[in-house]
Amino acid sequence: MSKNIIEVKNLVKTYPPDVKAVQGVTFDVKEGEFFGFLGPNGAGKSTTMNMLVNLVKKTSGSVKIDGLEVDQNLDEVYKRVGFAMQEVGLDEVATAREMMQLHGRLYHLQPAEIDAQIKKLLKLVELEKVADKFTSTYSGGMRRRFDLALSLIHNPKILFLDEPTQGLDPHARQLIWGHIKNLNKQGMTIFLTTHFMDEAEQLCERIAIMDKGVIVTEGSPAELMKKHDAKNLEEVFLKTTGSNLANEEVNNNAADPYIRARQ
Ligand SMILES: Nc1ncnc2c1ncn2[C@@H]1O[C@H](COP(=O)(O)OP(=O)(O)O)[C@@H](O)[C@H]1O
Numbered sequence: 001m002s003k004n005i006i007e008v009k010n011l012v013k014t015y016p017p018d019v020k021a022v023q024g025v026t027f028d029v030k031e032g033e034f035f036g037f038l039g040p041n042g043a044g045k046s047t048t049m050n051m052l053v054n055l056v057k058k059t060s061g062s063v064k065i066d067g068l069e070v071d072q073n074l075d076e077v078y079k080r081v082g083f084a085m086q087e088v089g090l091d092e093v094a095t096a097r098e099m100m101q102l103h104g105r106l107y108h109l110q111p112a113e114i115d116a117q118i119k120k121l122l123k124l125v126e127l128e129k130v131a132d133k134f135t136s137t138y139s140g141g142m143r144r145r146f147d148l149a150l151s152l153i154h155n156p157k158i159l160f161l162d163e164p165t166q167g168l169d170p171h172a173r174q175l176i177w178g179h180i181k182n183l184n185k186q187g188m189t190i191f192l193t194t195h196f197m198d199e200a201e202q203l204c205e206r207i208a209i210m211d212k213g214v215i216v217t218e219g220s221p222a223e224l225m226k227k228h229d230a231k232n233l234e235e236v237f238l239k240t241t242g243s244n245l246a247n248e249e250v251n252n253n254a255a256d257p258y259i260r261a262r263q
């Protein structure tokens with residue numbers, strides 16, 4: 001039985017004055033596991049994930065990564081994790097290679113090591129040919145692939161991905177899925193948020209569904225279907241969140257002033 005590499009207890013985030021974004025979530029992720037966080041827009045997925053790596057300050061609760069209490073061991077934790085988050089924008093006036101060099105230096109890698117990583121990672125995500133072009137000229141799919149390469153520069157044990165395929169066409173999504181699957185096969189723990197059911201079903205060994213700041217159900221895709229007497233994950237989602245994904249994006253965004261403001 002592999003050990004828990006992420007341990008989260010009673011995690012809470014309240015944005016002032018009283019937005020209860022995350023209302024006490026508890027879960028573990030095992031080393032090498034592909035773990036998915038599902039839920040409608042506004043459920044609290046990004047807030048939770050950002051708290052796991054201290055990009056958002058938690059209101060209360062505890063997060064341990066690789067046995068380390070995150071907020072007391074940030075340097076050690078950041079050596080172990082890579083992240084590609086929804087809100088992190090790419091620098092518009094730098095090339096892929098320049099940004100990767102900068103990130104490598106931030107992680108204190110040696111110059112030769114940085115060059116080797118850049119070569120390997122740009123090949124992995126099929127961006128070698130555009131390594132010296134400004135990332136602002138990239139298509140959506142290329143930017144997502146570059147985000148992924150950048151998050152891997154220091155060879156992390158755990159990868160956090162917030163909606164890695166949002167806004168991509170089916171072909172670009174498949175490409176990203178393939179890359180992430182391979183990383184997981186090589187032993188990397190993956191923690192991903194998504195609101196694509198097919199993505200979750202194809203990729204994730206274990207899933208937690210979140211709604212309105214709490215985890216409403218958790219298990220492998222097969223366990224969830226059995227537990228909720230559903231023929232697929234979409235039906236599980238519908239039964240546990242009362243939310244119809246097809247309308248979700250439109251409805252929730254329109255209703256949520258914070259999400260609307262970011263668009
Ligand atoms: N910086 C912020 N300030 C105020 N409210 C926020 C902020 N970030 C997120 N929220 C609110 O917290 C809730 C959860 O948001 P989020 O974690 O982004 O959900 P998800 O990623 O599941 O779509 C939403 O109601 C959202 O409007």
Ligand SMILES: [Mg+2]
Pocket residue numbers: 045046047086162
């Ligand atoms: Mg989000």
